[in-house]
Amino acid sequence: MSKNTCFHCGLNATSTKITFDDKSFCCNGCKTVYEIFSANDLTCYYDLQQAPGTTPKDIEGKYNFLENLKIVDQLLEFNDENTQIVNLYIPNIHCSSCIWILENLNKLNPSISSSIVNFGKKSVRVTYNSEKYSLKNLVTLLSSIGYEPYISLDDYSVGKKQIDRSLIYKLGVAGFAFGNIMFLSFPEYFQVSGFWIEQYAPVFRWLMFVFSIPVVFYSAQDYFISAYKGLRSKILNIDVPIVLGVLVLFLRSTFEIILDIGTGFFDSLTGLIFFLLLGKFFQQKTYTFLSFERDYKSYFPIGITKITSKEKEESIQVYDIKKGDRLLIRNEELIPVDCILIKGNARIDYSFVTGESKTVSKQSGDKLFAGGKQLNGTIEVDVLKSVEQSYLTQLWSNDVFKTDKTLAFTNITNSISKRFTITILLIALIASSYWVILDSSKVLNVFTSVLIIACPCAIALSAPFTFGNILRILGKKKFYLKNASVIEQLAKINTIIFDKTGTITANKETTINYEGATLSASEEALLKSTLRGSNHPLSRSLYSLLDEHNIVSLDTFKEHFGKGIEAKYKQEYIKIGSAPFVGHSSDVATLNTTVHVSTNNTYKGKFTFYNAYRKGLSQLFNALKKEYDLVILSGDNAGEKDNLTKLLPTKTKLLFNQKPEDKLEYIRYHQSEGAKVLMVGDGLNDAGALAQSNVGIAISENVNVFSPACDAILDASKFNQLFNYIKISKSAIKIIKWCFLLSFIYNIIGLYFAVTGQLAPVVAAILMPLSSISIVVFTTITTNILGKKLE
Structure with a gap:
């Protein structure tokens, strides 16, 4: 890197003359970041990408509002004992170096236990020790290394962030320029002679050049950045042929108007970028729609037991929970909402939220957070706020629980796109070489048309949309x-x-018979109260069958998966489960599912289940x-x-x-x-x-x-x-393969006309996004037909 360039962020460092470790920096902020990384052995950050950082802003006193506990409580996703979790939106995330440093925050401060980046949403989910570290400290640290979080105080709540409208602006600029250049090109299209050629042709051509500049350097910048990063990482992504086509069109057109030998291809150039961005906008809108459907309509079929004012229990869907409701949480049940513990012995496992399998004990009056799992019998809680179903989706899809069940299809798609790009580049070069010999006037048209018409965008879109x-x-x-x-x-x-x-x-249709000694009223009450705490299908069926009894708060409760449950209340002790578990041996062979019961180490009898199948x-x-x-x-x-x-x-x-x-x-x-x-x-x-x-x-x-x-x-x-x-x-996979086939056929036909010089670049620019849109329409229609068949 040049001595005149900042080693951290890449800005001009000529005037500052700030150096450290034989490296130049544009400001003391960048120098400080480098010192932080160097002191913590994190200089590998700069190996992933040259000058990947951003200049840290002055942050003195900027985050004092994070000392307000009410504001902090609204921003936190989880806050219990000495663990806090926050999900911060960070607009500056842009490359692999960003991901690497943000997922190594624990090396900058040991109070941070983990940090997980969601690159698509530009967010980082950080878990830290709240006894030794605060949210203000965390935000200050992120800002000091150039990753200032965006926090809105107008409508602060977890996950809210600014809407990115940059694509709309770029599309607007490209559309405006494309329309004007088309109008300015009409005399050329209709071959107007005389006054036009003598007076206004040069002016109109330079105007078209001026209109094309913001389109190439602003509207198309995402394609250039993506292609550049791909090539630096030695990856041929699908933006490489697009950028080649744009550069060839722009340079050739500029060359023509400078030498006054023609009007160039500015109409084709701006048309290409406009239609590409239009296809991208359509894709973004579709993804937003699908995301909405996923987050807010795909409710889990899970419910919770609500205790009514008449001390009766009813099962309700979790999204019907309201503030002030009294809920019953059984053993191994997930707490779906933030609530206050009212009754029972709570031992909560928050591994769903934190990823750490450490249980915490809670007393009556303590606050319990959504996502905790009760591990010690039943508890009763009062609801503090209604459930957000999307929060349950987040728990279920938490990166902490990712396993080796890997996704292979995306890799297949990327592999196809890579080979596709190499093939298209070879075809473009071979075809151009052929036309150099046969008719050099068609070389540019052939080269650009091949690169534009054969972009593998349609292939890349088929899998995610399907x-x-x-x-x-x-x-x-x-x-x-x-x-x-x-x-x-x-x-x-x-x-x-x-x-x-x-x-x-089917548990609800199962019939149950009891054989054995008669249970006393206190034993039946203990049996009912014990079964009430278990979520095992047999326990739930038996609990529903038993007569109503006064529910007692158990002193101890323990569930042994695959064996049974045991509980104690005052001087009475009960075991429910398999015969060996309750200490009973019998020579009589059992032909049906049975649940045995013993109280105070005395065998009482068994419940025989006559199963009803679904x-x-x-x-x-x-x-x-x-x-x-x-x-x-x-x-x-x-x-x-x-x-x-x-x-x-x-x-x-x-x-x-x-x-x-x-x-x-x-x-x-x-x-x-x-x-x-x-x-x-x-x-x-x-x-x-x-x-x-x-x-x-x-x-x-x-x-x-x-x-x-x-x-x-x-x-x-x-x-x-x-x-x-x-x-x-299986049909979804077939649809994707059909999309590949359609894309292949489309490219073969398009390449024929492009290679033979019969396809103008502007036509190719229109056809390319149309092919992507046609793939999306095809997948949407075919998948909807599959859905109709289910009805």
Whole structure:
């Protein structure tokens, strides 16, 4: 880098004469940033990109308002004990160096535990120790290194930021210039002679040149920046051929008017950029629409138990929660809203929010934050504010829980685009070389037309638009996918594994019989109160069946997944679960699912469940068996084996007495043999299996126990539609391949006319964005047709 250029930000440093470490800086701010990075061994920042920083602004006293606790509380996403989380919008994020330094903030200050950048939204989510560090300190640190957050005090709330209107301005400039240049070009088009040629032709040509300057250097700047960064990173992105075409058109046109040998191609140049930006604007609007559909209409099918004024309980959807409501939170349930603890022993796991598996105990009157999971029986809370469904989406999609279930399709698209760009450049060079020999007057037209007509934008658009619309359609059909990558993974599966209880069985239709010693009133009350704290499907079914009793606040409560639950109230102790768990052994073989009960270490009896299977189960399995290996993995005994054998296809594997760890190992083994596994479970006992599978689907019956381990949530009422949803995922991949084919055909036809010199650059400039728009229209129509078929 030149000694006259600032090493940190790249600005002119000639007049300042500020040096440090044999490096020049434009101001003391940039020098200070370099010193900070150097002292903390973070100078790798400058290896990723030359002069990647921005000049820090004067920040003395600027953030004193962040000492106001009310303002800070509104800005924070999470605030409990010594941990605070804030999501800050940072407009200066622009390259890989920015991401690298912002995700290494913990090296600048050890009180910062983690920071995750969302490059698309230009935001960073920071978790820090509030005892040792404050939000003001954090914002000051970010500003001092050139990444000043944007914080609006007019309407401060989490996540609000300015709307970026730069694309609209650039489109307006390009459209204005394109229209005027077209008017100025009319005499040339109609070959007007005489007075025009003698007096005004030079003036009009220079006016066209003037109009083209802001279009090239302002409207088209994003394409230049993207191509430049791609080439510096040794990546041939799709903007490289666009920039080549723009440069060739501009330089050739300028050369013609300077030498007064022609009017140039300013109309084609500005038309190209205008139509490119118009296609980009259309794409942005469509993405905004899809994002809106995803955030605000794709509600999870989860609910919560509301305690009414008459001390009765009712299940409501989470988005019906209002301030002041009294809610019951069961063991392993997620807290959907900020609230105050009123009753019960709370032990909260905030790993959903912070990513750290550390539980905290809370007392009556303490504030509980949305996203915490209760781990110690039931609690009652008063709601402080209504739920934001998009916040639950954020929890579910938190980067903390990203696993190795990687998205391959985007990589395939990028790979195709890269090869496409190299091929097009070669075609352009070969065709130009041919016309240099045959007819040099057509060389420029051929070269620019090839570069413009064959841009792989249509290929790059097909996957995101198809997947985005499929996400929206499936969400409306009560099948909620975590992200677009799940669609492709779902299309690749060849093995489907089902849990039994709560998955293929319908809890609400199950009949239950009790055999054993009569339970006293106090024992029944203790049994009811204990079951009230569990979210296991069998517990919920049994709880609904028992007569009403006075609910007691348990002294202790513990749930052993795959075994049972135990609780204590005063001098009474109860265990509910499998026979070995409650300490009972029997020689009598059981043919149905059973739940055993013991109180004060004395065996009392058992509840026998006569399962009712979900509507359409047999038809669903018969449809699935034609294409997939089917397996039932159940933690229950083999009592239902005969019934399932009659109900399900002959080749279905039935495995019983499977512990949660057994299910996980079964999936892992078959994956090592090449299986692509879809696991369908209840989201509670099956968390490990759901996480291990290629795709994990949690069945939900309005129970607020979804897990970050699952990739999708399926409303129980739509269980019989599972095969159709998988078919839609496969159809989505076919649609993308059809888009590739259409784009290929379009490019072959366009390239023929371009290479043979029959295609004017302005026509190519119009056709190129039209091809992208046609791909978007095609994907939208075809995916909507798929959605109609589901109805």
